[in-house]
Amino acid sequence: MPKLPLEGVRILDMTVVWAGTYCATLLADLGAEVIRIESIQKMQPITRGSMAHPSKASIEGLQPFVGGMPGREPGKRPWNRYPLFNAHGRNKLSMTVDLLRPDGMDIFKKLVKISDGFVENNVTETMDKLGISYEMLKEHRPEIIMLRMPAYGNSGPYKNYRSLGVHMEGVIGHTLLRGYLDLGPSVSTNVYGADAAGGVQGAFAVLAALHYRNRTGKGQLIELAQAENMVPYLGQFFMDYAMNGRNSSTRGNRHSAAIQGCYQCQGDDRWVNITIATNEQWKAFCRVAQMEGTAEDEKFVSPESRYSHHDEIDSLISTWTANQDHYEIMKILQLVGVAAGPVMDQRDALSDPHLLERGMFEEASQEDVGTHMYTGAPYKMSETPIKIRRGPVQVGQDNEYVYKTLLQTSDDEYTRLEQEGHIGMDYGDHVP
Amino acid sequence: MQDQALADVRVLDLTHYISGPYCTKLLADYGADVLKVERPKSGDGSRRMGPFPKDEPDPEKSGLFLHLNTNKKSFTLDLKSADAKDIVLRLVETVDIVVESFRPGTMESLGIGYEALKSAKPDIVLTSVSNFGQTGPYRDYMLTDAMAYGMGGEMYSTGIADREPVKLGENVVLYQAGAVASVATMGALFASRLQAIGQHVDVSIMETQVGSIDRRMSMLLAYQYNGEITRRTSASVGFGYPTGVFLCANGYIQINGGGNYFQRVVNMMDNPPELDDPTWYEPESQFNSDLADIFKAYFIPWCLERTKSEIWQAAQEAGVLTGTLNTIEELIEDQHFIQREAFADVEHPKAGRLMQPGRPFIMSESPWSIRSPAPLLGQHTDEILTSLGYHADEVARLHKEGVV
Numbered sequence: 001m002p003k004l005p006l007e008g009v010r011i012l013d014m015t016v017v018w019a020g021t022y023c024a025t026l027l028a029d030l031g032a033e034v035i036r037i038e039s040i041q042k043m044q045p046i047t048r049g050s051m052a053h054p055s056k057a058s059i060e061g062l063q064p065f066v067g068g069m070p071g072r073e074p075g076k077r078p079w080n081r082y083p084l085f086n087a088h089g090r091n092k093l094s095m096t097v098d099l100l101r102p103d104g105m106d107i108f109k110k111l112v113k114i115s116d117g118f119v120e121n122n123v124t125e126t127m128d129k130l131g132i133s134y135e136m137l138k139e140h141r142p143e144i145i146m147l148r149m150p151a152y153g154n155s156g157p158y159k160n161y162r163s164l165g166v167h168m169e170g171v172i173g174h175t176l177l178r179g180y181l182d183l184g185p186s187v188s189t190n191v192y193g194a195d196a197a198g199g200v201q202g203a204f205a206v207l208a209a210l211h212y213r214n215r216t217g218k219g220q221l222i223e224l225a226q227a228e229n230m231v232p233y234l235g236q237f238f239m240d241y242a243m244n245g246r247n248s249s250t251r252g253n254r255h256s257a258a259i260q261g262c263y264q265c266q267g268d269d270r271w272v273n274i275t276i277a278t279n280e281q282w283k284a285f286c287r288v289a290q291m292e293g294t295a296e297d298e299k300f301v302s303p304e305s306r307y308s309h310h311d312e313i314d315s316l317i318s319t320w321t322a323n324q325d326h327y328e329i330m331k332i333l334q335l336v337g338v339a340a341g342p343v344m345d346q347r348d349a350l351s352d353p354h355l356l357e358r359g360m361f362e363e364a365s366q367e368d369v370g371t372h373m374y375t376g377a378p379y380k381m382s383e384t385p386i387k388i389r390r391g392p393v394q395v396g397q398d399n400e401y402v403y404k405t406l407l408q409t410s411d412d413e414y415t416r417l418e419q420e421g422h423i424g425m426d427y428g429d430h431v432p
Numbered sequence: 433m434q435d436q437a438l439a440d441v442r443v444l445d446l447t448h449y450i451s452g453p454y455c456t457k458l459l460a461d462y463g464a465d466v467l468k469v470e471r472p473k474s475g476d477g478s479r480r481m482g483p484f485p486k487d488e489p490d491p492e493k494s495g496l497f498l499h500l501n502t503n504k505k506s507f508t509l510d511l512k513s514a515d516a517k518d519i520v521l522r523l524v525e526t527v528d529i530v531v532e533s534f535r536p537g538t539m540e541s542l543g544i545g546y547e548a549l550k551s552a553k554p555d556i557v558l559t560s561v562s563n564f565g566q567t568g569p570y571r572d573y574m575l576t577d578a579m580a581y582g583m584g585g586e587m588y589s590t591g592i593a594d595r596e597p598v599k600l601g602e603n604v605v606l607y608q609a610g611a612v613a614s615v616a617t618m619g620a621l622f623a624s625r626l627q628a629i630g631q632h633v634d635v636s637i638m639e640t641q642v643g644s645i646d647r648r649m650s651m652l653l654a655y656q657y658n659g660e661i662t663r664r665t666s667a668s669v670g671f672g673y674p675t676g677v678f679l680c681a682n683g684y685i686q687i688n689g690g691g692n693y694f695q696r697v698v699n700m701m702d703n704p705p706e707l708d709d710p711t712w713y714e715p716e717s718q719f720n721s722d723l724a725d726i727f728k729a730y731f732i733p734w735c736l737e738r739t740k741s742e743i744w745q746a747a748q749e750a751g752v753l754t755g756t757l758n759t760i761e762e763l764i765e766d767q768h769f770i771q772r773e774a775f776a777d778v779e780h781p782k783a784g785r786l787m788q789p790g791r792p793f794i795m796s797e798s799p800w801s802i803r804s805p806a807p808l809l810g811q812h813t814d815e816i817l818t819s820l821g822y823h824a825d826e827v828a829r830l831h832k833e834g835v836v
Binding site: 157 | 454498657664752
């Protein structure tokens with residue numbers, strides 16, 4: 001049986017919220033031993049919940065992904081029951097230490113000595129205050145790879161600006177390039193494409209650096225400014241400005257050349273995306289929708305003439321889709337070569353025959369939430385299959401392994417560190 | 433120049449359009465030698481997509497192509513010709529990785545499926561980037577970026593309640609798929625180099641959205657936990673206030689100031705006496721819509737009286753999560769990004785000197801760099817054939833017969 005690609009690589013993980021944690025997930029998926037360094041003295045906002053001990057009432061009004069702990073109950077350890085964290089918490093380890101105390105920092109340094117990588121995505125000044133820098137890590141482990149993922153970079157006027165992904169996307173232009181055609185950005189939904197981009201390209205960066213280290217023996221510092229990192233995703237808009245000085249704005253659900261929209265279907269809040277580009281596709285669509293007469297209408301004979309009657313075509317399409325099932329539309333249109341697919345809510349996705357056949361969801365357990373289906377790796381490998389090897393990690397779940405096995409901490413010392421609040425699996429009542 | 437991270441990696445690139453080329457661009461920009469196979473005469477479809485200077489189509493000046501194919505070599509080859517299989521297999525012996533983005537089954541029908549590549553080179557990595565993956569009932573379906581987001585990602589909950597779901601900026605999800613493919617490909621390269629194991633990596637564009645940290649995995653899990661469907665609401669519902677996009681004197685600002693951050697918002701506003709009452713600071717008040725309305729009556733005019741950069745700065749001083757909504761022009765002209773040299777200046781023989789998106793991340797020892805602009809169609813064909821040992825007369829025959 002082959003080993004996983006990153007078996008034997010140890011990564012220290014001080015990531016928060018989403019971009020950094022997703023990077024760590026992707027490295028853990030590939031077999032790296034990713035150790036989250038957490039503190040039971042301070043709750044990092046958003047990462048494992050907005051507070052350590054939320055009341056039932058305080059999570060009631062929250063959206064499911066932040067308030068939807070099992071049974072809508074905070075439970076004994078709410079921080080281990082938070083969907084926003086648990087969704088990416090697979091395959092990782094967790095240890096606790098309070099880095100704000102000198103003996104905590106000594107423990108950290110011992111970990112650095114035996115690790116290959118360190119990843120974090122905090123505001124630049126957070127690491128500065130802790131005294132953690134590439135120079136410091138290198139002193140303890142010369143060949144270490146450090147990945148820093150600040151919002152805007154470790155230099156420049158926005159160096160310490162605090163942001164979630166959604167704010168960075170505003171700054172680099174994505175927010176004005178999405179959203180409804182007929183409504184301003186005020187109704188914009190918070191999306192986190194920058195977190196997805198940062199997480200994935202952060203993992204690629206660490207892999208590239210590990211590859212380089214395997215060849216040369218040298219470690220290095222990687223700086224991934226999350227805002228900059230996503231700019232290539234807007235390439236065509238960037239190039240249009242560079243070439244023509246043109247600023248694009250949102251197209252809503254429309255395409256630049258084909259007929260495209262998201263149309264309402266039969267049932268409660270059901271929708272389908274349809275794209276009709278060529279004359280053949282237009283004819284095929286009209287045949288399926290029993291609108292043969294319309295297919296021949298002169299207004300609609302070419303892609304250009306259809307595009308100039310987009311609104312009219314949208315209403316024809318909607319009239320047909322309104323009485324059809326969103327999955328059925330996909331099946332019958334794909335059969336005749338027209339791109340169509342349902343907008344899947346969460347229930348649809350979890351029972352989708354294609355995703356189930358390909359094993360996208362895997363069962364995993366964790367003591368504080370029980371057993372559920374979790375989303376697995378976003379790709380498949382034939383010889384080193386990537387699986388969920390363990391469920392979402394609990395705070396401090398691997399303290400024994402990290403302290404006793406890796407750091408050779410004596411039982412007495414371990415007990416002292418427990419008593420002093422470094423080691424534990426619970427946030428004290430004093431932690432907000 | 434410093435050694436690049438992937439300088440010892442060679443890639444045969446059989447991809448086109450966006451997702452596959454973005455994967456191989458990441459490899460190329462960090463040092464890999466990428467040989468891109470294009471169809472003779474027409475080339476990669478993105479050469480026809482634009483944007484073009486002055487909107488005049490020219491396959492050597494497509495902005496999308498120029499962006500996605502930096503540092504690659506272009507080799508024209510008719511994969512359906514009799515000679516193609518031999519040329520590809522001879523090339524495969526010289527590379528570590530093959531990346532392709534044909535419809536599933538195409539590689540096999542061309543005689544260059546995974547088994548054939550593996551016979552030529554046992555530890556080869558083959559990464560296939562496709563709409564829905566190499567197996568499963570949707571395998572042969574067509575896909576658009578809207579569909580990828582609608583079927584795979586969180587489109588369902590993106591938008592407002594009484595309107596249709598709305599997608600992201602054009603092609604953003606296709607780039608994400610390419611980036612995921614680069615991670616999977618690097619993972620496979622490790623297994624190949626360290627354990628001499630070749631393998632087939634199957635990247636489904638749809639699944640790169642299902643497994644995305646952009647809300648989808650969390651919302652799928654929340655459904656598992658409580659059977660709750662996440663629907664479309666306005667940004668401010670369920671996060672406390674002020675959350676969302678607000679109009680200001682010269683544009684828009686995005687603020688997440690709800691919940692624990694509310695006190696910081698009040699500080700940002702210089703602590704108006706109207707917000708002194710302790711009721712404001714009880715956690716449950718954040719979900720009280722009457723209080724939300726009263727707050728908005730102070731907050732909206734406060735924003736309108738200030739420019740977006742004034743608000744951004746005040747917010748940062750108070751520790752409030754914010755960002756301005758910029759156009760691409762404002763991004764390119766922003767002093768922060770200029771000081772950091774975030775964008776690249778690329779000279780292309782046909783398109784001239786153009787600003788292009790720059791490095792996604794900075795590596796201190798093995799830097800990102802543009803060694804060469806996107807290639808002209810077939811620019812490196814002869815060079816590559818010669819390196820494979822083809823003689824001048826054979827090269828001439830291949831040209832004459834339209835193979836290359």
